[in-house]
Each structure stands twice: as structure tokens, then as C-alpha cells.
Amino acid sequence: MASTRVVIRMTSTMVAETFQKKLAMAALAAFLVLFPARFMAAETTPADSLSDGDKQCLGCHGSDGLTKELPGGKTLSLHVPGDAFAKSMHGVLGCAACHAEVDLKTHPQKSKAIASSREFSVEMAKIMRRLPRRGATT
Numbered sequence: 634m635a636s637t638r639v640v641i642r643m644t645s646t647m648v649a650e651t652f653q654k655k656l657a658m659a660a661l662a663a664f665l666v667l668f669p670a671r672f673m674a675a676e677t678t679p680a681d682s683l684s685d686g687d688k689q690c691l692g693c694h695g696s697d698g699l700t701k702e703l704p705g706g707k708t709l710s711l712h713v714p715g716d717a718f719a720k721s722m723h724g725v726l727g728c729a730a731c732h733a734e735v736d737l738k739t740h741p742q743k744s745k746a747i748a749s750s751r752e753f754s755v756e757m758a759k760i761m762r763r764l765p766r767r768g769a770t771t
């Protein structure tokens with residue numbers, strides 16, 4: 634740094650000024666060390682690591698308000714929080730591993746009939762059972 638040469642020929646007021654500057658720098662450094670996540674969050678989020686296909690799904694399902702009307706006036710939330718998914722153990726699988734039936738050429742225009750959230754859970758659970766299990770011991 635160029636400032637080191639300047640430091641040698643300093644008067645006492647300059648010393649005080651330099652000290653203040655150093656203090657400000659130290660405070661800034663401490664701030665950056667204490668809150669790195671906040672600064673990094675602006676650049677990348679866990680969801681950024683997902684595949685392009687998953688990001689396409691999340692383009693719609695990542696928004697909070699997406700719901701589906703079920704018979705009987707019930708609503709099913711279709712919101713999938715991208716960051717939570719990316720951090721979960723299912724993140725590596727990708728959406729298509731479990732939702733292979735979703736074809737973006739026809740989805741969501743060609744709507745799937747879901748009688749109730751329970752029926753959908755049961756149906757999805759059947760698909761899940763066919764998936765290879767990571768870390769399975771038996």
C-alpha cells in the first residue's frame with residue numbers, strides 16, 4: 634500500500650488521523666467478518682445450484698401464492714420454496730425424479746385432477762416408494 638511510505642513522514646495530527654482511518658477499517662473488516670452471509674446472499678442463493686429444469690419449475694412453484702382449487706372448496710398450496718428444497722436431501726434428485734409425469738409441453742395447461750390433498754399425498758407416496766433410497770441399509 635502507498636500509505637506506508639506516507640506514514641514515515643507524519644506529524645502528530647496525521648498520526649491521529651491515520652489511527653482513526655485504521656480504526657474505521659478495522660470496524661469495517663469486523664463487520665464483514667461478522668455478516669458475510671448477508672453479503673453473499675445478494676450474489677448466490679442455495680436455489681442457484683439447482684438444475685435449469687428445476688429452476689423452470691420454481692419459476693412458477695417458487696412463488697408463494699400458487700395454489701390449486703380442489704373439489705369441495707379446498708385449496709392445495711403448490712408453493713415449493715426453492716432454497717429449502719436445494720438444502721434438503723431431495724435437492725440433489727431434482728424435481729423430475731419424483732414428478733416425472735409433469736411434462737412442460739402440457740403442464741400446467743393440461744390439468745391433473747386431484748380429488749383431495751390426501752389422495753395426492755397417497756399417490757405421490759407410491760411414486761416415492763419406487764425411488765432408489767439414498768443411504769438405505771436394507
Ligand code: HEC
Binds near residue numbers: 691694735
Ligand atoms: C408456467 C408455470 C408452471 C411451471 C413452469 C410448472 N408448473 Fe407445476 N403447476 C402450475 C400450475 C398453475 C399448477 C396447478 C394446475 C391446476 O390448477 O390444475 C401446477 C401443478 C403442479 C403439481 C400438482 C399436480 C398437478 O398436476 O396439478 C405438481 C406436482 C407440479 N405442478 C409440479 C411441477 C414440476 C415438477 C415442474 C417442473 C418440471 C412444474 N410443475 C412446472 C404451474 C407451473
Ligand code: HEC
Binds near residue numbers: 713724732757
Ligand atoms: C423426493 C421426491 C420429490 C422431489 C425431488 C420433489 N417432490 Fe414435489 N412432491 C413430492 C411428494 C411426495 C409430494 C406430495 C406431498 C404431500 O402432499 O404429501 C409432492 C408435492 C408437490 C407439489 C404439490 C403441492 C404440495 O406441496 O403437496 C408440487 C407443486 C411439487 N411437489 C413440486 C415440486 C417441485 C417444483 C420440485 C423441485 C423443485 C419437487 N416437487 C421435488 C415428492 C417430491
